[in-house]
Amino acid sequence: MEGLVRTHRMIASPMVIDGIVHRRCPPFGRHGVIETISNKKRVVVCDTQPLTAEGVRSSLATCADLEFVRAVFGLTEAKDVIRELIPDIILLDKSFGSPGILQWLFETRGFASSAAIVIWGGSITEPEALRFLQAGVKGILRKTVDADGLIACCRAVSSGANWMEEALFRETTRDRYARTELTTREQQVLELVEQGLKNREIARDLGIRPGTVKIHLKHIFEKTGVRGRYGLAINAGVRVPGKEPEIPALL
DSSP: OTTBOOSOSOOOOEEEETTEEEEEEEEETTEEEEEEEOOSEEEEEEOSOHHHHHHHHHHHTTOSSEEEEEEESSHHHHHHHHHHHOOSEEEEEGGGOHHHHHHHHHHTTTTSTTSEEEEEESOOOHHHHHHHHHTTOOEEEETTOOHHHHHHHHHHHHTTOOEEOGGGGGGGOGGGSOGGGSOHHHHHHHHHHHTTOOHHHHHHHHTSOHHHHHHHHHHHHHHHOOOHHHHHHHHHHOOSTTOOOOOOOOO
């Protein structure tokens, strides 16, 4: 139960006061006890910089639906906090390193599966982003994001959507090109790449040679300006904020 502050195991009918649910517990002796259940999504920040965590706290302070509950400064400490607080959202600093983060994601899969994890950092490559997303991360965000972007990301991932800050891979954003610039065969190849198929699989499905697939991909890259297969896959897997895409398989 989200945001529950337990003061007694037995609870009675709820009361709603100013949009917050309150429940009166059976009395201990002469005094009744009130416990509050907040509808806010609980946010934990795991970062290498305390000042950054304070910035998140300040950004969320006025949100009616988001609540900053704890800042931790190490991956091991983050495990303990997840077990204790059961947060809805975890902001995880990419500065801990991709290998360490991926291992952490694997180790916490059993008890952190209900939390939406957002990786944020100053620089994240396309391969790193795909590995994070396929490991269960819900969002990728730059630390230079403004408060509105941070809040929008938290709201999106807590509702089950995937989030990629538009500017993070601006050079691979789908809006940079129109599919009408591609031939029919190039569009077919592009769609199969976006589904995660490899060149041999694309060739088999289209009845052409793998070498011909490579030629079509070369033309697609030239026409779209997208940097390689990872860029095409990211365009398919992560949309402009607000939409709910599917994540393609690793290429």
